[in-house]
Each structure stands twice: as C-alpha cells, then as structure tokens.
Amino acid sequence: MKQFSVTKQRKWWWLLSSTIILTGIISMILSWTNPLIGSPLRRGLDFTGGSKLEYGLDCKVVNNCKPIDIVAVRELVKSQGISDAIIQVAGKDSTGLSIATKYLETDAIDKLEAALSSKIGNLDPERRNVLKVGATLGQELFQNGLIAILLSFGLILLYLTFRFRFDYAFFAFIALFHDVLITTGVFSILGLVSGTEIDSLFVVALLTIIGFSVNDTVVIYDRIREVISLSPDQPIDKIVDDAVNQTMSRSINTTLTVLLTLFSIYLFGGETLKNFALCLIIGFTAGAYSSIFIASTLFGWWRANHPDNPTPTTVSSES
Numbered sequence: 238m239k240q241f242s243v244t245k246q247r248k249w250w251w252l253l254s255s256t257i258i259l260t261g262i263i264s265m266i267l268s269w270t271n272p273l274i275g276s277p278l279r280r281g282l283d284f285t286g287g288s289k290l291e292y293g294l295d296c297k298v299v300n301n302c303k304p305i306d307i308v309a310v311r312e313l314v315k316s317q318g319i320s321d322a323i324i325q326v327a328g329k330d331s332t333g334l335s336i337a338t339k340y341l342e343t344d345a346i347d348k349l350e351a352a353l354s355s356k357i358g359n360l361d362p363e364r365r366n367v368l369k370v371g372a373t374l375g376q377e378l379f380q381n382g383l384i385a386i387l388l389s390f391g392l393i394l395l396y397l398t399f400r401f402r403f404d405y406a407f408f409a410f411i412a413l414f415h416d417v418l419i420t421t422g423v424f425s426i427l428g429l430v431s432g433t434e435i436d437s438l439f440v441v442a443l444l445t446i447i448g449f450s451v452n453d454t455v456v457i458y459d460r461i462r463e464v465i466s467l468s469p470d471q472p473i474d475k476i477v478d479d480a481v482n483q484t485m486s487r488s489i490n491t492t493l494t495v496l497l498t499l500f501s502i503y504l505f506g507g508e509t510l511k512n513f514a515l516c517l518i519i520g521f522t523a524g525a526y527s528s529i530f531i532a533s534t535l536f537g538w539w540r541a542n543h544p545d546n547p548t549p550t551t552v553s554s555e556s
Contacts (some may be wrong), residue, residue: 261422279428293364382440442516450524
C-alpha cells in the first residue's frame with residue numbers, strides 16, 4: 238500500500254497555516270485599534286472588571302413570556318445613566334437578557350432591575366444571575382493567565398530539549414505556538430464579528446491545548462528518533478514520512494474521540510461552557526494538524542538542510 242507523503246506537500250501545509258494565522262493577526266490588530274475593544278481579544282468581565290447581569294422573563298405569569306425588545310432595553314439602560322453597556326438577548330425564545338457594563342453598586346442594580354421589570358415584564362428570580370468583578374482583580378487574573386501560558390511554554394521547551402535535542406524541542410515549540418495563534422486568532426475574529434468574549438476559562442483551555450498538542454508531537458518525534466536509529470542511512474524525508482504514517486491513525490483517532498465529547502459539551506453544556514468547549518475544539522484540531530503537518534515537516538526540512546547536525550544512533554531508554 239502506497240504511503241502518504243507529508244513532506245512532499247510541506248509548502249502547502251505551511252501556506253495553509255500561514256494564511257489562517259495571518260488572518261487572525263490582522264483581526265487582532267483591528268481589535269486592538271478598535272476603541273470599544275482595545276486589546277487583541279475582546280476581554281470578558283473576568284479580565285476587565287465590571288458587572289454582568291443576566292435575567293429572564295417569568296414564563297409562569299400569563300402573557301408575560303414574549304420576546305424581549307432589545308431596542309427598548311437599550312433606551313431604558315441609557316436612561317439609568319449606563320451608557321457603555323453591552324446588551325444581548327439570550328435564549329431560544331429570546332426571553333433572556335444579558336447586560337455587561339461597568340462596575341455597579343447594589344443600589345444601582347436594584348434600581349435597574351425594577352425599571353426592567355416595569356418595562357419588559359416580570360423577571361424570574363430563578364433566572365437572575367449577577368456577577369461583579371473589581372477592575373484590579375480582573376487585571377490580576379489577566380496577568381496571571383499570561384504568566385501561566387508563558388511558563389508552560391518555557392517548561393515544555395526545557396523538557397523536550399532534555400528528552401530529545403534542541404532542534405526537536407524548537408520545532409515542537411513552533412507547533413505549540415502555531416496552535417495558540419490559530420485559537421486566539423479565531424476568537425479574535427469571533428470577537429469582532431459576533432462579540433465573543435474571553436474569560437478565565439479561555440486561559441484554562443489554552444493550557445489544556447498546549448498539553449494535548451505536545452503529547453501528539455512527542456509521539457511522532459519518538460517514532461522519528463526510532464526510525465533514525467534503525468535506518469540512519471535513509472533520507473530524512475523518508476524517515477519523517479514513515480514515522481508520520483506509523484502514528485497518524487493513532488493521532489487522528491485520539492483527536493476524534495476527544496472532539497466527540499467536546500461537541501457534546503458545546504451543544505448541551507450550557508452557555509457557560511460553550512466558549513470553553515469551542516476553544517478546545519479549535520485548539521485540539523489545530524494541535525493534531527500541527528503535530529502531523531507542521532512539527533514533523535519543519536524538523537525534516539531542517540535536518541535535510543543541516544546534515545552535519547548529529548542524530549542519535551541508538552534508541553533512548555526513555556522511548
């Protein structure tokens with residue numbers, strides 16, 4: 238059976254990744270220059286601080302359960318002296334309401350709720366959810382999230398340098414960076430197009446993506462090192478193709494199994510977990526792609542152009 242050659246088409250894999258990443262970077266620049274966003278990604282309440290109010294109409298009351306008029310709500314919110322609020326209608330029947338705005342004291346929230354109840358109908362106490370985050374805490378969460386991501390990159394690079402060699406580690410790092418850039422780029426685009434915000438769960442998702450992606454890459458690199466040890470005289474492109482073909486079904490099957498679970502969470506897990514699941518879906522897909530088509534082909538290209546770079550002649554006991 239003829240093997241699939243990942244190295245022959247490497248320029249096309251690189252072009253595809255570059256196009257997606259470039260689109261995401263352009264979106265992040267546009268978001269940064271947008272005065273309503275002011276950062277590469279549209280940050281949610283967890284990072285900016287403020288108040289997020291969620292309400293729903295009480296459908297137990299006769300003639301009360303009807304679609305909310307968002308224009309009327311915007312006018313009412315402005316009349317309360319809140320001019321910078323992000324207002325969205327939620328729920329399949331449009332009877333839910335989400336308001337994100339600056340930090341509001343309890344008295345201001347009570348006053349707004351009374352006005353909403355008078356304008357759009359009785360509010361269901363069970364659908365009420367009020368979240369308040371101080372600006373200082375939000376900034377601290379954002380900084381800690383960035384530190385966690387950078388620290389994970391550094392530790393993985395250090396581990397792979399000792400586990401393999403520096404060139405293995407460097408291209409695994411490039412693949413990880415590729416996955417994070419694609420994920421953040423897609424969320425930047427969603428932030429511009431549909432107002433999708435990132436929160437603390439987004440950082441958790443990125444850290445999970447990094448761990449999942451590097452696992453796939455390590456499996457392929459282990460097989461490359463083993464094939465080099467068994468057939469050191471083979472061309473490096475042939476070695477990479479053999480290693481990828483031997484591990485591809487494992488990588489794809491593992492990713493598909495995880496994606497089935499994530500799609501279930503995305504569809505049925507509720508609004509709170511929807512963006513978290515979407516982030517993992519994008520990141521895990523990018524991770525499987527980068528392990529097969531980016532990390533391996535970059536390593537093969539490097540070794541082909543640097544033949545003096547030493548390669549191991551025996552399989553490490555760690556394999």
